Amino acid sequence: FSDLELKPVGILEVKLVQARDLTNKDIIGKSDPYAVLYKFVFYLQNNELNPIWNEHYEFVIEDATTQHLVVRIYDDEGVQASELIGCAEVLLRDLEPGKVKDVWLNLVKDLEIQRDTKYRGQVHLELLYCPFGMENGFTNPFSSNFSMTSLEKVIKSGANGIDAIENEKAVTQKKKEVIVRGVLSVTVISAEDLPIVDLMGKADPYVVLTMKKSEAKHKTRVVNDSLNPVWNQTFDFVVEDGLHDMLILEVWDHDTFGKDYMGRCILTLTRVILEGEYKDTLQVEGAKSGKLNLHLKWMPQPILRD
Numbered sequence: 194f195s196d197l198e199l200k201p202v203g204i205l206e207v208k209l210v211q212a213r214d215l216t217n218k219d220i221i222g223k224s225d226p227y228a229v230l231y232k233f234v235f236y237l238q239n240n241e242l243n244p245i246w247n248e249h250y251e252f253v254i255e256d257a258t259t260q261h262l263v264v265r266i267y268d269d270e271g272v273q274a275s276e277l278i279g280c281a282e283v284l285l286r287d288l289e290p291g292k293v294k295d296v297w298l299n300l301v302k303d304l305e306i307q308r309d310t311k312y313r314g315q316v317h318l319e320l321l322y323c324p325f326g327m328e329n330g331f332t333n334p335f336s337s338n339f340s341m342t343s344l345e346k347v348i349k350s351g352a353n354g355i356d357a358i359e360n361e362k363a364v365t366q367k368k369k370e371v372i373v374r375g376v377l378s379v380t381v382i383s384a385e386d387l388p389i390v391d392l393m394g395k396a397d398p399y400v401v402l403t404m405k406k407s408e409a410k411h412k413t414r415v416v417n418d419s420l421n422p423v424w425n426q427t428f429d430f431v432v433e434d435g436l437h438d439m440l441i442l443e444v445w446d447h448d449t450f451g452k453d454y455m456g457r458c459i460l461t462l463t464r465v466i467l468e469g470e471y472k473d474t475l476q477v478e479g480a481k482s483g484k485l486n487l488h489l490k491w492m493p494q495p496i497l498r499d
Contacts, residue, residue, distance in 0.1 A: 199255035203324035205262065205285065207252065208461055210439070211245040212266060213478060215300075215314035216278050225269040226278060228316070230262065242314070243479075247405070247439050247461065257285045257322065264316055266300060279313035280304055288322040293464045295319050319461055373435040373466060373493060377404075380488035381413050381442070382472075383423040387483040390446050390453045397447040398422050398455065400485070404430050406438045415447045435462045435491070442485060444477055456480030458487075465491040 209228050226244050230252075254260060262283045267275040279300025288294055300313040381400050390396060398420075400413045409430055416422035432438055440460045446453040456477035465471060470490040477483035 201253045201255055201325065202257060203254045203290070203322060205252040205254050206249065206321040206323065207262065208249050208319040208463065209246045209264065210317040210319055210461055211243070211247070211459060212314055212316045213243045214312070215242045215244075215266065217242060226266055227269055229265045229267065245459065247437070249437065254285065254322070257324070260285050262320070263304070264298070264318065266314075266316060277302075281316055283318065283320060285322060288320055290322050290324050293319060293321050293467060295464070319463055321463065374433055375435055375491055375493040377430045377432050377435070377440070377462065377465065378427060378490040378492070379430070379440065380427040381424045382486040382488060383421070383425070384444065384477075384486065385421050385484045387420045387422070387444065387455060387477070388480045389420065390455055391448070396420055396455070399445055399447055400424070401443045401445060402428055403441045403443070404432065404438055405441060406434065407432075432462065435466050438462055444480075444483065444485065456483055458485050462491070465489045466493065
């Protein structure tokens with residue numbers, strides 16, 4: 194039987210990071226969005242059109258040339274049926290094995306019929322395809338041994354498959370217990386083309402850096418009268434669980450009598466954990482314009498919870 198069945202060729206690691214500008218389906222208040230990736234349901238966020246999930250799941254891949262990942266965002270209506278906000282898909286053949294792909298996908302009403310051009314918002318995914326037996330030295334940080342097909346598991350464990358189910362639960366639990374601890378070093382280099390939020394047409398920008406789980410914060414100095422500020426400041430964070438944490442960078446305009454919000458950037462730590470160090474330019478979300486130039490470095494201390 195196993196010769197007739199497609200066998201696993203790799204693992205697709207998926208992080209649903211966030212969504213933005215979701216269509217409001219409610220007449221009163223805002224939508225309560227949740228996401229569905231195949232059989233996995235991500236957490237609901239009440240009254241939020243820009244939800245942050247940062248949820249991680251994996252899929253066993255049997256044919257990377259034809260399979261695709263579909264994500265659907267729904268508005269929870271309580272006792273009534275949930276209403277679809279939009280959907281998107283990613284073709285696995287577009288992913289480079291062993292490389293993290295960070296994508297923003299436009300949501301559409303229907304994946305088959307593309308007649309509706311209404312803007313429904315975007316969903317942010319982080320994808321990592323790991324074929325079994327990669328020979329380039331790449332190590333999947335979420336990895337565990339997983340080689341048998343589903344049919345082989347049932348045959349090996351008996352007709353009822355109870356042992357196979359229990360074994361898979363144990364594997365899943367073991368993956369959840371794997372944590373990566375280390376120090377994240379973030380250099381906020383500069384920003385470009387920040388939006389004007391002041392009536393005088395100027396800005397005095399600074400950046401607030403926050404680790405989501407620990408809520409540890411750092412703040413850059415204020416650069417006066419500039420929409421293209423240069424900071425070149427480095428901040429270190431001790432991170433207890435790098436695979437499931439995220440960095441939020443908020444850009445603010447300093448005023449004598451307060452502050453004005455300009456926008457934000459959100460980063461998971463998967464890429465810096467895999468690559469060790471990299472520079473990147475990020476679009477400032479929630480702003481008409483603006484980019485943030487960063488340098489990230491990871492100093493790991495891997496541990497396994499007892």
